[in-house]
Amino acid sequence: MNFITAGESHGPELTGIIEGIPSGLHIDVDEINRALRSRQGGYGRGNRQKIEHDKVIITGGVRHQMTIGSPIALRIKNIDHKHWSYIMDPNTPANSFNTLRRVTRPRPGHADLAGAMKYNHRDMRNVLERSSARETAMRVAIGNICEQLLKALGITVVGYVQSVGKIQADSKMPLNVKEIRGLIKNDMRVIDADKVEPLHKMIYKTRWAGDTLGGVIRVVANGVPAGLGSYISWDTKLDAKMAFAVMGVNAMKGVEIGDGFKAAHRFGSQVMDPIDWKKDKGFFRDSDHLGGFEGGMTNGMPLIIKAAMKPIPTLYKPLKSVDINTKVIKKANIERSDVTAIVPASIVVENVVAIELAKVITETFDGSNMKRLKKQFSDYRKELKNF
Ligand SMILES: Cc1cc2nc3c(=O)[nH]c(=O)nc-3n(C[C@H](O)[C@H](O)[C@H](O)COP(=O)(O)O)c2cc1C
Numbered sequence: 001m002n003f004i005t006a007g008e009s010h011g012p013e014l015t016g017i018i019e020g021i022p023s024g025l026h027i028d029v030d031e032i033n034r035a036l037r038s039r040q041g042g043y044g045r046g047n048r049q050k051i052e053h054d055k056v057i058i059t060g061g062v063r064h065q066m067t068i069g070s071p072i073a074l075r076i077k078n079i080d081h082k083h084w085s086y087i088m089d090p091n092t093p094a095n096s097f098n099t100l101r102r103v104t105r106p107r108p109g110h111a112d113l114a115g116a117m118k119y120n121h122r123d124m125r126n127v128l129e130r131s132s133a134r135e136t137a138m139r140v141a142i143g144n145i146c147e148q149l150l151k152a153l154g155i156t157v158v159g160y161v162q163s164v165g166k167i168q169a170d171s172k173m174p175l176n177v178k179e180i181r182g183l184i185k186n187d188m189r190v191i192d193a194d195k196v197e198p199l200h201k202m203i204y205k206t207r208w209a210g211d212t213l214g215g216v217i218r219v220v221a222n223g224v225p226a227g228l229g230s231y232i233s234w235d236t237k238l239d240a241k242m243a244f245a246v247m248g249v250n251a252m253k254g255v256e257i258g259d260g261f262k263a264a265h266r267f268g269s270q271v272m273d274p275i276d277w278k279k280d281k282g283f284f285r286d287s288d289h290l291g292g293f294e295g296g297m298t299n300g301m302p303l304i305i306k307a308a309m310k311p312i313p314t315l316y317k318p319l320k321s322v323d324i325n326t327k328v329i330k331k332a333n334i335e336r337s338d339v340t341a342i343v344p345a346s347i348v349v350e351n352v353v354a355i356e357l358a359k360v361i362t363e364t365f366d367g368s369n370m371k372r373l374k375k376q377f378s379d380y381r382k383e384l385k386n387f
């Protein structure tokens with residue numbers, strides 16, 4: 001299974017192509033659109049989300065709501081493009097207006113400067129349009145198709161916000177996806193509902209100070225059988241693939257599996273998850289410090305993956321920068337921006353985890369059609385239970 005996305009933030013639309021989804025999977029488009037709506041939510045978002053109403057259009061690989069095994073092609077329109085067509089139209093030549101509106105003062109923390117240097121751009125709009133996290137809308141649409149596949153196999157995934165800036169909102173750390181989904185029904189997607197108001201206040205104050213915030217995201221997956229991934233070679237380790245996918249989400253600066261960095265400060269006896277066995281459920285553990293991974297493989301326990309998101313780079317009180325053409329020291333460029341995007345990022349991270357899970361499953365078992373995949377998967381679960 002593989003996917004590719006294309007499209008600029010203010011271009012006409014985003015495009016995605018995913019290949020390797022088995023035939024015979026029922027696709028619920030409303031479900032994809034619900035996920036897209038959640039990615040647009042969260043307190044702290046900029047005004048762009050008032051313009052966009054992300055909806056997916058499926059143009060290939062699906063007939064009468066069923067996948068047919070061929071590549072699935074997806075589109076999401078950028079409604080904001082109509083305000084940017086002079087600057088972003090792919091089909092008309094550049095004009096003097098474009099030259100006047102060039103972006104020349106790179107924002108520290110964004111892709112602007114390194115991207116312009118690498119691709120030899122004198123207008124950094126060419127960089128920021130693609131490095132923008134607008135692209136993550138398509139990753140969520142693709143991820144939701146993967147979540148629908150996983151659901152058919154009894155696997156559920158959820159991502160939520162543990163902390164924003166210095167405020168923790170995770171007094172509990174449940175391992176059950178259903179329980180987590182029930183608890184995070186608030187616009188900050190946090191477990192501690194009493195922290196929503198303090199979070200709003202902090203984000204509001206930060207906005208007026210011209211500053212930004214990051215935070216920590218936790219993803220939990222249930223129903224994942226042992227043995228996905230492999231210890232055989234470094235590049236078959238599923239925890240490594242997860243870390244890669246999560247780091248591939250814009251603004252992520254750290255990934256932890258289970259207790260992660262905290263495990264390094266503890267004794268082995270406090271970190272390893274003792275092995276138990278019962279006739280009705282086979283092998284299991286009493287704890288999940290290792291986040292469901294041993295030797296690059298899943299071990300049957302819930303997966304726990306955490307991600308640290310840096311604060312948003314665009315500052316309304318900009319930092320020092322240098323104009324790439326005149327070399328004069330100036331304040332960095334200001335683009336319309338979020339104060340924090342930790343809530344949408346929690347949806348994105350959830351979805352990239354789902355993509356990696358769907359990928360390893362369709363590669364480990366016969367991923368040509370859902371009927372066979374479901375049978376093989378359920379036989380595998382039985383085999384593990386009787387191991
Ligand atoms: C959902 C989401 C929304 C984001 N919104 C903004 C934004 O409004 N302004 C901004 O400067 N960066 C935003 N970012 C972060 C940048 O896209 C990111 O920092 C940039 O692409 C540079 O990549 P890097 O941080 O991974 O190095 C957002 C990230 C995510 C995941």
Ligand SMILES: C=C(O[C@@H]1CC(C(=O)O)=C[C@@H](OP(=O)(O)O)[C@H]1O)C(=O)O
Nearest residue numbers: 009046048131132133134335336337338
């Ligand atoms: C468009 C989205 O996020 C954008 C991500 C982003 C960035 O630099 O990453 C910058 C902002 O773009 P704009 O200047 O158009 O408002 C965000 O709004 C989105 O998530 O749909």
